[in-house]
Amino acid sequence: MSMWLYDLLIEPWTHAYFIKAALGGSIIAVACAVLGCYIILRKMAFIGDAMSHALLPGVGIGYLVMNALFPGGFTAGGLLLGALIAAVLTSLCISFLSNAGRIAEDTAIGIIYTGLFAAGVVILTRFQQHINIDLNHFFQGDIYGIAWSDLWLGAAVASVVLAVIIIFYRHLTIVSFDPTMAASIGLPTHFIHILLTVMIALICVAGISMVGVIMIVGLLITPAALAYLLTDRLPHMMIWAAVMGVLSVVLGLYFSEWVNASGGGSIMFVGFLLFIVGLILAPRYGLLAAWLRRRRIVPQADIEDVLKLAYEGCCQLSDMAMGVVRATKAARQMVGEELLDPTSLRQGSILLTDKGRQEAAHIMRSHQLWEGHLIQAGMTAQAAHEAAEALEHLHHREVLVDFAAELEHPVLDVDGRPIPPADSSG
Amino acid sequence: MSGPDQSNSAVSIEHLTVSYQTKPVLVDISLEVPRGTVVGILGPNGAGKSTIIKSIMGFVPRDFGSVRIFNEPVDDACGLVAYVPQRGQIDWNFPVTVRDVVMMGRYGHRRWYQSMRALDRAKASEALESVRMSEFMDRQIGQLSGGQQQRVFMARALAQESEILLLDEPFAGVDAATERAIAGLLAQAKEQNKTVIVVHHDLETAAEFFDAVVLLNRRLYAYGPPREVLDQGLLAEVYGGKLRNLSWRQEEAT
Known part of the structure; x- marks a missing residue:
């Protein structure tokens, strides 16, 4: 029994590849999760998706240029720089196109990112023999195959991203929450948007080699979305997101070991399952809590x-x-x-109680005035009585004042019973 | 300079003309708002009410004319006006507390590398106290009533310590109790000699809230005491044929 548990939980950690995957994945996941909080609060998820795909031509060109300048070495810098340029270009193109005329922003995103991604595919396939980037690798990543250099790059990028978020926490928050007010106190809202874009690009470049382009978007959005269901304080949300990101990576890697499946896919699949569990069970904003609340009403x-x-x-x-x-x-x-x-x-x-009697009198009055009004409007007494059963619940003070005036302030209802006087307290 | 007493002017707009592409939104607007007054901006949808607010904050490109805040050109006068956004512009699910929102009023007082100080926290608490919202300090903003939310944003504007407050449709879609609460806040700001400019939609209540009213529909139709501006003939001209309903309600009320 204990042997079985050991094989399941401890044994994977005896392999360097597993440790490296867990370490690299967790570093990227933490940075993604914290950054992701701003992405979902600013409703930029689709832009994040677009950005990650549009990096491909930047990465390809960066690789080509660096390879031409320094044959055989130092391509990571070129990849990063190329990706950054591509990200900023994507963001500028999207905002230009969506402000230029009839094209709406979501359409612009769709056009720009598929266009740039296609350019990347063309470049990569045309210069196949010069570029050591595998398209399949771009999509899926290879978390078990990460080199120490990938790990260092990931750690450096994650530190930069986290540092920027900590330093500019106030600015990022206010620009996300109330951009007009932010602009009115002189904050460079456009610059802050670009800053966020650049950080998305950085983390994508560092993470794509591990989990691939689609899963990196998942790491940006899903843990943050889960955290959003768990709390309504931004700092707590960031911490929860980071915890959920790391949990997705570690549990995902276990899962991939147990069932012998792709690491990147397993990570995001587990992240997705965690989200579903959170969606159902979250204490205040979960489906179960909402259902229970509705039942109690x-x-x-x-x-x-x-x-x-x-x-x-x-x-x-x-x-x-x-x-x-x-x-x-x-x-x-x-x-x-x-x-x-x-x-x-x-x-x-x-x-x-006295309060109850007062409210009840108000409902009675509502019923009787509605009845009077409906009969005046031409309904039969029977139909008016039935309709008033439903309409009496619309007893806003102004409605009753109007009806009372219309019926010339009646004292008795249609059946000759007294109508309670209007409630002065409202 | 032709305006009345320049030294007492909080906002001074001269020949302001703004357009989006080829469509003029504001045409040759000139008006002076003296310090310590509460001014309502009224006009039909698309009259340029929000644009004039944005011009006073200095981020609308002008085709012509000038906006001066305390006699400084608006482009240099960053942070002199505090802005209270329309309810609909705020994401009420955003994970911020009442305290966080009011602290935002202090962000403009610190450089980006400086942290918030005890003074900022004290100013924020003071502002919250003055709108009687201190006990809700740690609530997430979505868990407040409409009137409380409005008070929080008012507290943020007060914490900014700006002399000019701009409120975009604070009375839209609020109940009678909230309306009274907001009117109280306006009166309170006036007592502190603040200048308050309010975008407003309801002609009937304008007279009780404002010292002066601006009647706007791309052009400036009238600016003055509410009783004079809210003249039936003029309103009919500004609002076109849409005014029949209003006059009917007024007849009924009398």
Whole structure:
């Protein structure tokens, strides 16, 4: 038994490739997750996706140029520089195209990134023999094959990204939250947008060799989105995102070892599963919590029906037309709102408090005035009574004032019963 | 210079003309807002109300004319005006607390490499205190009522310690209690001799909130005390045929 656990959990860590993958993946995941918080808050997810693909021509040209200048060595710098230029160019092209005329921003993104990506594919396939970049590698990455140089590059880029976010935390936050106010206090909003773009490009270049272009977008967005469901404080969101990013990497790598599947794919698949679990179970913003909240809500119409019936003298929950279950739920809520007397409710009967009587009178008045109004508008008495059962819940003060004026301030309703006077407290 | 008492002028706009591409949005607008007044900007949709607000913040390219803030050209006068955005422009799910939002009012007072100081925190608390929102300091902004949200943004503007406040449609879609709360905040700002400029949509309430009213529909139709500006004939001209409903409601109210 313990041997089995050892094989499952400890054994992978005895291999250098696994340690390197976990280390490299975690470094990239942390930087991606923290940066990702701004991407999802600024609703830039599609731009992130576009950016990562549009890097390809930059990477290709960068590689060619560096190879021509320094044959055989130092291509990482060229890749980074090329990617940066491509990222800034992408961002500028998108904003130019979406401001130029009829083309909307999402269309512009779609055009620019497929166009640049296609250019990259053309360059890579045309200069195949000079460029040592495999398209398949660009898509999938090779997390188990990362070299120490990849690791160092990743660590350097992640440090820069995290440092920039820490230094410019205030600026990034206010530009994301209220760009108009940010501009009014003189912050360079455009520069900050470019800064964010450049950081996305940097982290993509560092991460693509590990997990590939599609999975890097996942690492940017999914852990941050999960964190967004867990908290509503930005610093907490960043920490949660980082934790979830690292968790995706480590669990994903385990998973890929156990089932013998691709590392990058496993990481993002586990990240996706974590998100689904969070989506369901998140304490406040999860689906389960929302469902429970909805179930607890008592329809206002039920409360008003109980009020009216109690006002008319029905005093047993079991006599309510809506059924005893719904009536009981409504009654419990009403005790909380101080509309019903709690001691009598425990004995199964309903007794209105003063506040309850006042509210009930308002609903009664609403019913009677609606009835009067509908009959005046040409309905039969029977139809008006049924319609008023539904419409009485629309009892905004102004509506009732209008009806009362229209009916010349009646004292008795259509059945000759007294109409409670208008509630002065509103 | 032809304007009235220049030294007392908070915002001074002369011959301001702004366009988007070939379409003029504001044409030859000239007006002076004296210090310590509460001014409402009224006009139909597309009248250029938001554009005039943005011009006063200095980030709309002008075709012609000038905007001066306390006699400084607006382009040099960065940070002299505090802006309270329209409700619809804010992402209420954004993970910031009341305290975070009010602290944003202090960002303009520090260089990018400086951290916030005790003074900034004190100013922020003071501003929150003055709108009676201190107890909600650690709430996420989406978990407040509409009126409380409006007060938080007002506190942010106060924490900025700007002499001029610009409010974009603060009364849009709020209930009667919130409306009273905002009106109270305007009065409070006026007491502190702040100049307040409010984009407003509701003609009926304009008279009770503002010292002066600007009637705008690309051109400046009128600027003066509300009673004079909200003249039926003039309103009909500015709003075209859309005014019948309003006059009906006024007749009924009397």
